[in-house]
Amino acid sequence: MLEQYYQDFGTHVCITREQGSRFAKAVADDFNPLHDVEAKKFCVPGDLLFSVVLDKYGINEQMRFTFANMVDEGVKLGMPQGSAQFDIKDGDKCYLSVAREGANSVCKTLTNALIKNYVEFSGKAFPHVVIPLMGKQDVMINPARPMIIYESMSIHMDTLDAHAPELREGEHEFSYEGKRGKIILRFDLIENGAVIGHGEKHMLVSGIRQYCQDTVDELIRGYNEKKAALKPE
Template sequence: MFLEPFYHEAADGVRISPDQASRFAKEVAGDFNPIHDPDAKRFCVPGDLLFALVLQRYGLSQGMCFTFSGMVGGDTVLHFPAHAEPRFAVTDTRERICLRVEREGESSRDADLVRAMACSYVAFSGQNFPHVLVPLLREQGVMINPERPLVIYESMSVRLDHLDFSEPKLEHAEHRLEVKGKRGDVRLAFSIKADGVTVGQGFKKLLVSGLKPYDEAVTQGLMESYLRQKAAYAAPGVKNARAHGVRGVEQGGNGSA
């Protein structure tokens, strides 16, 4: 499947290197959150990569809920159950739960459907900053701390009416931000459509910490830095340089977890 370049299947479990995680975030999800940079002090594996790995291993179910229990560091050995029960967990070698998964309804292991759903969701999920988060923050009069930007992926739920569809597309629905002091709880809702018909819906929850009073100039600077970083990474020669061990532009800005 398309995920093979982004993890290692070892005898003791699944390993995801910082470089693999960072490449997935940038090249598949379009997510330039600095927390996914290989040398980030608080580096973590993208939740969307874990989501996609679950779909690849166990298929797509009508009802699915993913709850992230903690940040997964680089080269952490992850254990995925041999058989998926309605409720199961992905753990590390210390038996710490990294991800809880709940599944219900009919399931499909059709490779094309699984890949289409994974790609569609990941592409949607990775674009939260700046186009979705910034307007929400502006409305509440707060902004991300430019000195220590931190956006954490907490959970995601999806409900499908049926599994008889192909080429799903996710569209934005109602988004909500609740500010509690320096913390912000974000709920991003979406609808899932195929052939112009709604086949499901879902939402993603994020935690934004270290919020500060809103400053338009600072926010614009963050957005411009983020978009420059994204454009630089996509520029001709950057990916080839990275493939040969040459470090590309990876710092600055902030994105969705």
């Protein structure tokens, strides 16, 4: 399912602006302006990097992804031979660190199901999850510069003997001090009614300000208008 969203050269992969932007909008339902083709500071969606790693290396019982730098177009993302820990780099610059433990599955059915469900969950975090979560503590992001940075994510699988697990949201968490904060989004993986795994997505937030309902309403209205205009058919 990912062939159209990156170029595979064996030892490395590359992602164009068009591929990253199309993945964000068509797969992740993510309309962050950083992923627009014409964005001045374009960056490849972190969820696409995560998906490429699963597509190339399969799924381990325990996996952790730590994001170090934003990926622009033209970056040659080295794909080292699989090991317990490795970095996705271009030269000396690291973009993503991967740590893996336990058994490994290269089942494409399982991989594609996990990618699809996680990316859809992750992509809708803003504004549908993040804004209400912060609003419970009477704060919000800066609407002029909504800086939310993808820090890390982890997955723990109780079993790899699965085919099409569904994702169920867990108990999310937000904490902050001053203008900086951290968001943890939690989820469970369900198959045949049983929990077979769980995971977390960690994000950093800056520019936190006092909550204003009118501003939130305008922010969501603008986001939904952009989504309606740019959503692929």
